[in-house]
Amino acid sequence: MPDTLPADSVGLVSPETLHFDQPIALACGQTLDSYDLVVETYGTLNSDASNAVLICHALSGHHHAAGYHAMDERKPGWWDSCIGPGKPIDTNRFFVVSVNNLGGCHGSTGPASTNPATGKPYGPDFPVITVTDWVESQARLADRLGIEQWAAVVGGSLGGMQALQWSLSYPDRVRHAVVIASTPKLSAQNIAFNEVARQAITSDREFHEGRYYDFNAIPRRGLMLARMVGHITYLSDASMGEKFGRELRDEAYQFGFGAEFQVESYLRYQGERFSESFDANTYLLMTRALDYFDPAWETNGDLAKALAPAKCEYLVLSFSTDWRFSPERSEEMVNAMISARKKVSYAEIDAPWGHDAFLIPTPRYTDVFTAYLDRVAREVGA
Amino acid sequence: MPDTLPADSVGLVSPETLHFDQPIALACGQTLDSYDLVVETYGTLNSDASNAVLICHALSGHHHAAGYHAMDERKPGWWDSCIGPGKPIDTNRFFVVSVNNLGGCHGSTGPASTNPATGKPYGPDFPVITVTDWVESQARLADRLGIEQWAAVVGGSLGGMQALQWSLSYPDRVRHAVVIASTPKLSAQNIAFNEVARQAITSDREFHEGRYYDFNAIPRRGLMLARMVGHITYLSDASMGEKFGRELRDEAYQFGFGAEFQVESYLRYQGERFSESFDANTYLLMTRALDYFDPAWETNGDLAKALAPAKCEYLVLSFSTDWRFSPERSEEMVNAMISARKKVSYAEIDAPWGHDAFLIPTPRYTDVFTAYLDRVAREVGA
Numbered sequence: 001m002p003d004t005l006p007a008d009s010v011g012l013v014s015p016e017t018l019h020f021d022q023p024i025a026l027a028c029g030q031t032l033d034s035y036d037l038v039v040e041t042y043g044t045l046n047s048d049a050s051n052a053v054l055i056c057h058a059l060s061g062h063h064h065a066a067g068y069h070a071m072d073e074r075k076p077g078w079w080d081s082c083i084g085p086g087k088p089i090d091t092n093r094f095f096v097v098s099v100n101n102l103g104g105c106h107g108s109t110g111p112a113s114t115n116p117a118t119g120k121p122y123g124p125d126f127p128v129i130t131v132t133d134w135v136e137s138q139a140r141l142a143d144r145l146g147i148e149q150w151a152a153v154v155g156g157s158l159g160g161m162q163a164l165q166w167s168l169s170y171p172d173r174v175r176h177a178v179v180i181a182s183t184p185k186l187s188a189q190n191i192a193f194n195e196v197a198r199q200a201i202t203s204d205r206e207f208h209e210g211r212y213y214d215f216n217a218i219p220r221r222g223l224m225l226a227r228m229v230g231h232i233t234y235l236s237d238a239s240m241g242e243k244f245g246r247e248l249r250d251e252a253y254q255f256g257f258g259a260e261f262q263v264e265s266y267l268r269y270q271g272e273r274f275s276e277s278f279d280a281n282t283y284l285l286m287t288r289a290l291d292y293f294d295p296a297w298e299t300n301g302d303l304a305k306a307l308a309p310a311k312c313e314y315l316v317l318s319f320s321t322d323w324r325f326s327p328e329r330s331e332e333m334v335n336a337m338i339s340a341r342k343k344v345s346y347a348e349i350d351a352p353w354g355h356d357a358f359l360i361p362t363p364r365y366t367d368v369f370t371a372y373l374d375r376v377a378r379e380v381g382a
Numbered sequence: 383m384p385d386t387l388p389a390d391s392v393g394l395v396s397p398e399t400l401h402f403d404q405p406i407a408l409a410c411g412q413t414l415d416s417y418d419l420v421v422e423t424y425g426t427l428n429s430d431a432s433n434a435v436l437i438c439h440a441l442s443g444h445h446h447a448a449g450y451h452a453m454d455e456r457k458p459g460w461w462d463s464c465i466g467p468g469k470p471i472d473t474n475r476f477f478v479v480s481v482n483n484l485g486g487c488h489g490s491t492g493p494a495s496t497n498p499a500t501g502k503p504y505g506p507d508f509p510v511i512t513v514t515d516w517v518e519s520q521a522r523l524a525d526r527l528g529i530e531q532w533a534a535v536v537g538g539s540l541g542g543m544q545a546l547q548w549s550l551s552y553p554d555r556v557r558h559a560v561v562i563a564s565t566p567k568l569s570a571q572n573i574a575f576n577e578v579a580r581q582a583i584t585s586d587r588e589f590h591e592g593r594y595y596d597f598n599a600i601p602r603r604g605l606m607l608a609r610m611v612g613h614i615t616y617l618s619d620a621s622m623g624e625k626f627g628r629e630l631r632d633e634a635y636q637f638g639f640g641a642e643f644q645v646e647s648y649l650r651y652q653g654e655r656f657s658e659s660f661d662a663n664t665y666l667l668m669t670r671a672l673d674y675f676d677p678a679w680e681t682n683g684d685l686a687k688a689l690a691p692a693k694c695e696y697l698v699l700s701f702s703t704d705w706r707f708s709p710e711r712s713e714e715m716v717n718a719m720i721s722a723r724k725k726v727s728y729a730e731i732d733a734p735w736g737h738d739a740f741l742i743p744t745p746r747y748t749d750v751f752t753a754y755l756d757r758v759a760r761e762v763g764a
Contacts, residue, residue, distance in 0.1 A: 028637035128637040188622035188645040192614045195646045196607060198639055199653075203603040205587045221585040225578060229611065232574045237705075240570035246676065253674055255410035255510040257580055257666055261673065263570040264577045271581075284639055291643065292635055294628065323619075323705075 008084045009076060010042040010067035010091050017107060020140055024102075030127040033116070037141055038063050038100040038107030042083060043091035045145070051382035052147040053089055053373075054138060055079065055098040056155030056162035059230070059286045060278060062106035065098040066091075079156075081361040088369035093382040094151065102137045103129040103285045111281030112213060122281075124210030129285055131161045131293045135169045138162070142173065151380045152176040152373065156358035157325065158286065161293045164333070167310040168295055174312040176376050178369075181322055181358040183329035184303050184336070185294040190324065193233055194287040197226035201280045210281055219280045224271035226283055231270050236321035236354035296336075303336035313343040315372045317365070319357035320350045345372060390466045391458060392424040392449035392473050399489060402522055406484075412509040415498070419523055420445050420482040420489030424465060425473035427527070433764035434529040435471055435755075436520060437461065437480040438537030438544035441612070441668045442660060444488035447480040448473075461538075463743040470751035475764040476533065484519045485511040485667045493663030494595060504663075506592030511667055513543050513675045517551045520544070524555065533762045534558040534755065538740035539707065540668065543675045546715070549692040550677055556694040558758050560751075563704055563740040565711035566685050566718070567676040572706065575615055576669040579608035583662045592663055601662045606653035608665055613652050618703035618736035678718075685718035695725040697754045699747070701739035702732045727754060 005011050015038050023033045040063045045052060055065050057078070066083035068076050083089045083096055100108040103126065111126035118125075142150065153166040153174050160182025167177040186194070201207060204222030208215050232240075244263035259265035299305040314337055318330035327348045337344040349365045351357035357365070387393050397420050405415045422445045427434060437447050439460070448465035450458050465471045465478055482490040485508065493508035500507075524532065535548040535556050542564025549559040568576070583589060586604030590597050614622075626645035641647035681687040696719055700712035709730045719726040731747045733739035739747070 028635075128639075185628065187619055188626040188628065188643070189614060189617075189619040191628070191643050192610075192622065192645050192649055195641075195643075195649055196610045196614070199603075199610065199650070200582065200607055202639065203607070221581075225582055225585070225607065228574075228578045228581065232571060232578070235571075237569055237571040240574065244570040246567065246570065246573070253410075257584065257670065259577075261570070261573050261577075263574050267574055267577055268581070288639065 005068055005071070008086050009080065010084050012071070013040050013042065013064075013067035013069065013077075015040050015063055015107065018141065018144060020137075020144075022140070024133070024137060024140070026127050026133045027130040028128050032102075032109070032127065035102060035109035035137070036107070036113075037102065037109075037137065039141065040064060040066075040077075040098045042066055042096040042098075043094050045095040045147070046382060049147050050149070050151060050380040051094050051377070052142075052145070052150050053094045053096045054142070054150050054153045054166075055083070055089075055096060056134070056138070056153065056159035057098070057101065058155070058157035058159045059283075059290065060274070061159065062104060063098045063100040064106070066096070079359065081359065082369065088366060088373055089154065090373065090377065093377040094373075097141070097145065097147075099138060099141055101129070101134050103282060105279030105282040110279065111210070111285065112279045121213040123213060124281065126281060126285070128288055130289055131158075131165045132169060134162055134289070135165045138166070139170055139173065149173050149175060151382070152178055152376050154178040154180070155182070156180040157182055157355065158290055161290070165293075165295065167312045167314070168306065171309050171311040175379065176315065177312045178315045178317075178372070179330075179333065180317045181319055181325055181355055182333075183325040184296065184333045186291055191291050193229055194291055196229050197287055198284055200225035200229070201284060207280065212280065218275070220272075220275040223275035223278060223280050223283060224268070227274040228267045228271040231267060233324045234355045236323065236352060238321060239353045242352065303332065304339035307336055307340040307342060310340070310342055314345070316344060316346045317358070317368065318348045319353070319355070320348060321352055322355045322357060324355040387450055387453070390468050391462065392466050394453070395422050395424065395446075395449035395451065395459075397422050397445055397489065400523065400526060402519075402526075404522070406515070406519060406522070408509050408515045409512040410510050414484075414491070414509065417484060417491035417519070418489070418495075419484065419491075419519065421523065422446060422448075422459075422480045424448055424478040424480075425476050427477040427529070428764060431529050432531070432533060432762040433476050433759070434524075434527070434532050435476045435478045436524070436532050436535045436548075437465070437471075437478060438516070438520070438535065438541035439480070439483065440537070440539035440541045441665075441672065442656070443541070444486060445480045445482040446488070448478070461741065463741065464751065470748060470755055471536065472755065472759065475759040476755075479523070479527065479529075481520060481523055483511070483516050485664060487661035487664040492661065493592070493667065494661045503595040505595060506663065508663065508667070510670055512671055513540075513547045514551060516544055516671070517547045520548070521552055521555065531555050531557060533764070534560055534758050536560040536562070537564070538562040539564055539737065540672055543672075547675075547677065549694045549696070550688065553691050553693040557761065558697065559694045560697045560699075560754070561712075561715065562699045563701055563707055563737055564715075565707040566678065566715045568673055573673050575611055576673055578611050579669055580666055582607035582611070583666060589662065594662065600657070602654075602657040605657035605660060605662050605665065606650070609656040610649045610653040613649060615706045616737045618705065618734060620703060621735045624734065685714065686721035689718055689722040689724060692722070692724055696727070698726060698728045699740070699750065700730045701735070701737070702730060703734055704737045704739060706737040
């Protein structure tokens with residue numbers, strides 16, 4: 001066990017569970033009467049509550065974004081590279097709030113939680129949640145924490161969709177929206193990959209139509225396949241090539257179907273590990289939230305028109321080798337923001353790691369991110 | 383039932399099964415004592431047998447490349463767009479041979495065939511076959527047909543690998559090798575997608591470790607998933623967007639996990655149809671042949687050195703939006719051919735359909751393909 005944690009870490013952190021009793025009406029038409037949200041916070045809220053930053057997580061993320069839960073935790077939170085003292089989201093200046101989304105599987109109410117109506121896990125009866133619903137639940141979280149306006153709402157990928165939606169659902173409650181490696185809506189190819197993941201899960205014999213909890217079962221193989229497909233799309237062809245190439249585990253071909261290439265055993269390992277820690281119904285729900293997100297739906301595809309209500313400033317970042325949500329998808333967003341006469345800063349960051357690049361600090365990414373949030377901090381006197 | 387078939391069709395064709403009794407030693411170390419190959423031929427072999435063209439098929443292909451098996455057949459052979467009177471591979475001039483590869487599931491000996499040693503289907507006991515093995519079996523087919531030298535060996539994707547391998551295994555028996563939408567070896571990403579497909583199949587509870595025939599079972603869900611993943615990689619993001627966009631089957635979101643988007647129902651349909659007609663063990667075997675292909679393996683990655691024995695001329699074609707085997711992969715091949723002082727013609731064809739573009743006639747593709755094979759025909763006096 002190390003004696004010390006890195007100096008630029010937020011250090012030891014503890015999640016907190018907040019209970020909400022006011023019913024929340026969801027986009028699907030259903031209502032959740034009450035729910036829990038698990039949050040972590042880093043830094044200190046200033047006296048006028050103007051320095052709060054909300055972190056929105058992506059498909060497989062959760063509230064543990066920075067720091068360590070224990071001295072012997074193997075890895076820090078998932079975005080520790082960007083959150084901490086002196087880091088782009090500087091916890092010496094900002095009060096950072098990180099929440100596990102509704103429907104998640106890390107403590108917030110989700111499909112694995114007990115349905116008060118039945119006394120059993122919700123399973124497939126848990127409502128399908130949308131990005132708009134998340135923003136609604138996050139607004140109640142802000143109320144609870146006494147935050148009238150976020151200095152910034154920040155997210156990558158699916159998290160970026162939440163940041164964008166915040167600017168539309170609550171224009172007065174967001175000063176800045178930081179939308180990283182994201183898209184204003186999924187393409188047919190994006191939906192297709194999600195559909196493969198869902199089919200893998202729902203066709204696993206251990207899925208039991210989503211009631212696997214009642215059977216003391218887990219659709220491990222389906223989750224593993226879903227994660228394997230997802231993982232391929234998070235990396236670039238080049239970065240997989242760099243990392244694994246065609247390297248074999250043994251010296252020669254085995255002429256069988258075992259994991260012979262390094263990339264095969266890596267994917268199997270990633271898939272297996274994921275299947276032990278993630279809830280299958282949550283995976284379905286998160287992918288559907290991705291599919292459904294389309295703020296321009298109600299304006300007949302006119303994103304600039306959909307953006308009209310927004311009052312915040314935007315920072316949009318994309319990564320050159322991200323083929324899941326390519327720079328072109330960010331540019332669609334930026335072009336619509338410009339058409340809608342919004343303030344927007346945009347950078348395409350040159351990085352070889354595909355979609356995963358938003359989790360990996362590189363000089364230009366860190367510089368742009370830091371400079372922008374420094375300006376935000378100055379604005380709010382932090 | 384139509385009265386006539388298109389004028390540029392080879393018309394009604396019948397496959398023929400050829401039995402081979404001479405044992406074939408395979409790359410994996412095993413030997414097949416005897417085997418069948420199913421072939422179709424189109425056109426007429428000339429008196430000096432100089433006008434023969436071999437068609438090599440890809441992952442899910444077979445011997446039925448052109449024409450119709452019956453007047454009411456819904457669709458012609460898989461490469462009918464390129465094979466026929468007046469088409470790029472002109473059956474008025476060439477004698478075209480199309481074979482279902484060893485290990486296939488359309489009549490040639492494969493995992494579903496009866497293992498003479500047990501009287502039961504081979505299943506997982508069928509040897510893993512490589513591209514080199516296919517070339518060897520095709521050479522015996524050539525012997526049987528009295529073809530000493532192919533005017534051209536032609537193939538797309540995995541078929542292109544066979545064309546390339548022919549030029550190395552039998553330099554004196556190939557005048558021209560036409561390598562379309564192919565690659566000199568799979569990338570880590572390519573292997574990763576194959577691995578997902580294999581895991582989907584082998585983790586299907588109906589797979590029974592490859593002995594599903596004995597259980598009167600078919601790993602349908604696994605095959606369906608494998609095909610869905612494959613299908614996404616055959617199309618470009620743009621062509622999927624063009625074809626499906628985000629179109630819904632109903633007017634609004636259903637807030638569930640059914641096939642709501644057109645692209646979802648298309649993929650499910652394609653996957654289901656495929657799972658009814660293709661053998662799972664063959665799918666495993668074909669993907670492994672793809673993974674293993676690497677002619678530069680024995681020359682420490684030096685492809686130009688590996689190409690040294692070749693005596694043929696090459697035509698290499700790639701397609702601008704093919705991200706499975708991108709133009710860069712063809713260019714690797716072309717650069718090595720140039721370094722090795724081989725004669726090579728290369729064109730990157732602008733086409734929006736991704737990898738599938740090699741099956742779709744477009745003016746420039748057809749022009750280049752036709753012009754090249756016209757020259758081949760003239761050379762051999764056809």
